[in-house]
Amino acid sequence: MMTYLPNLLFLVALVLGIGYFTRNIRKLIRNIKLGRPTEPGGSRAARWGQMARIALGQQKMVVRPIAGILHVIVYVGFVIINIEVLEIIIDGLFGTHRVFAFLGPVYDVLIGSFEILALLVIVAVVLFWLRRNALKLARFWKPEMKGWPKKDADWILYIELVLMCLFLTMNAADYSLQEMGAAHYTQAGAFPVSGWIAQFMSGMSESTLILVERGAWWLHILGILFFLNYLYYSKHLHILLAFPNTYWGKLQPKGEMTNLESVKREVALMMDPSADPFAAPAADAPPPETFGARDVEDLSRIQLLNAYTCTECGRCTSECPANQTGKKLSPRKIMMDVRDRLEAKGRELDGKPAQGEEKVLLDGYISREELWACTTCNACTEACPVSIDPMSIILEMRRYLVMEQSAASQELNVMMGNIENNGAPWPFNQMDRLNWQNEM
Template identity: 65%
Template sequence: MSFLPQIIFAIALIFGIGYFAKNVSKIMRNIKLGHGVDTSDNTSQRWKNMAMIALGQSKMVKRPIAGILHVIVYVGFVVINIEVLEIMIDGLTGQHRIFAPAGEIYDILIGTFEILAFLVLVSVIIFWLRRNTIKLKRFLGREMKGWPKNDANYILYFEVVLMCLFLTMNGADLQLQLNGADGYATAGSFPISQWLLPLFDGLSNANLIIVERTAWWLHILGILIFLNYLYYSKHLHILLAFPNTYFGKIKPQGQFENLDAVTNEVKMMMDPNVDPFAAAPEGTEDEVPAKFGASDVQDLSWVNLMNAYTCTECGRCTSECPANQTGKKLSPRKIMMDTRDRLEEVGKNITANNGEFKDDGKQLLGDYITNEELWACTSCNACVEACPISIDPLNIIMQMRQYLVMEQSAAPMELNNMMTNIENNGAPWPYNQMDRLNWKNEG
């Protein structure tokens, strides 16, 4: 029976990590539904982007208040996980504070953990106030009702509870050390939890151990629950921000991706030496894709799909979008959220049908994202520039526009008129080709 706590802990750890691994495999499978894209270029720049944007939070701090608070939570999350490592080793071995023999180094570490835990607690409370009391506009979009709004708050509650449990565990531990309780040798520095000691006045060592052990168990189980909750949450960026910034767009933002088949056709049409009635050169048939653009998630690239899973729903893209600012329905954040929701729906379809997707009569275009949203986009790249983790909503928008134009001929009338004029007159205006340059003769 003396090994029962270690056995229970090992079972909880195996179950928690195993379920997490299962969810990760689902995410990877769903991302791989997208078509391939070449990301082997400029590896040095990609590593630099990952270091600066994901690790260094360079784009996050462009909005100083939210940026600094996020850096505190981010650093706290990373550093405090060292303490989680000790808890895991203690839980499996039946030891208590197994790193304590490190002496002064251990004291500094525990003290640092406590200060960071307190700063995280303060930051999370401010985040909650900004979201629920001050009600910043970028948190109030039409797509931020129901689950998205609740999810953001659940994460904040999780973090408050985890930090409080950590400090309560340490406070009870410190009191047991001061009482000279068996198994609680003097170890660690407790600059924050020492202020909790008045709460433990009058408690016996037996009751203090119950408090300390309860907080210990709830803390580590809470972390395992939080880890598995990530799959259902916008906080997947904790795992995906690094690969997402590495594989993010590194070309100039104004440079669009053109289809080779279309580019070659246009070049041929503009070449006066080419017979317009001649058959296409051999081999060019392979350049023509089976489908132009994208109408569903399987038509997008795997980078697009990873973008969707990585979206933090922070709303910076939407708050910078000029179309959204003028009252249009377009919200780049909603584009990413809709893509992720549809991808999850497709993934569940595949799971339910033993690894095969069966047509469900739905698609991303129309059932999730409307034509009105797509055509409201000015393609200014403001959303791409604003994203703190290199997500590119514009790329998805342009692929879906391409589908509307080239597969369904469903462009707005103004755009159809312009393209007709270019085809017939060689210019967007309804002037005869012979009259196109008359403007230069005007006074």
């Protein structure tokens, strides 16, 4: 029985880790389904192409070369290195060691590639940390990045660094044990990085090396399971959600504004000479929809998916002309606020009501000043590396203010009054429109 104890413990850890992750993903899907169902346009082929270019190919990341290349290193490193996780899982369940060693030279190339990538990931993570904490790039130090968002960004880097170091330590001890001819340690793999690290283990006994190798092995796989479950609480959830988010992302021109079907029906009714505009609706007619968005339930499911996918990289805010000129608006904060409100709704569904007065998205999380500061230039959407559209949320909340509360900003009311009275947004009588020619 004692022989199989490590395998049983590994099975328990695996089931608990994947089970808790599955539970959180189901909660995430439930929360997203609080939004309105939508049918985005475009063909499936175009959507798959967009996902391949942006999520898989990192097309929009490399627009900023330094950050883009570093991110690609970390991205490729984690994707490829985690192929070895499959081998670790099989070894952990069945008590084998380097079960894929039968691949021979192919296995040597794989392990050697994994090690070089692990080293590059360590270098990239250190540079990312320095950019955030030593160089203090402005977009990482905006007001919305205080507290947990700042800590979360640093914790992610620490976890990635530790996982890569454990991976190389495990291989270094394994390599030393292979050189000793220790039982159960199959001669397999190429170790260009950990082979050098193994020099510092030259004085260790076989039993000590086994302890180091097994300790690093267990900490590495438990760290991966911890990281998997940490994702739900972290901005790094985009590792998983970037793929569906880019698949469902807008295909039509990014600045194109959507028309409300309810408004289009009203206009069609007004233009139909045979229709009775004063006729009462049918008895079984559904209740009229709310115009725009006051809370997260009024947003679309794609917009809620956007909120969960936000990487908090701040590219949107750094490109926002309103933010650059000192306005209160930050597109990144808009997405973070939507996600925070959605999480609060999720806690209510879990039977954990909010303490004190419940706040809705409008005024409780996002102020009217932020909404009216937006120039609808679409720079935020163009800058986002994972197809998030903050402007669409801002427009929906503005619609609610204008069409449900008649609470447009003073400037907009003046403009609409001019259009009504003068047929143009300017405060000039139609007869005076061409007076400017007299000055030419």
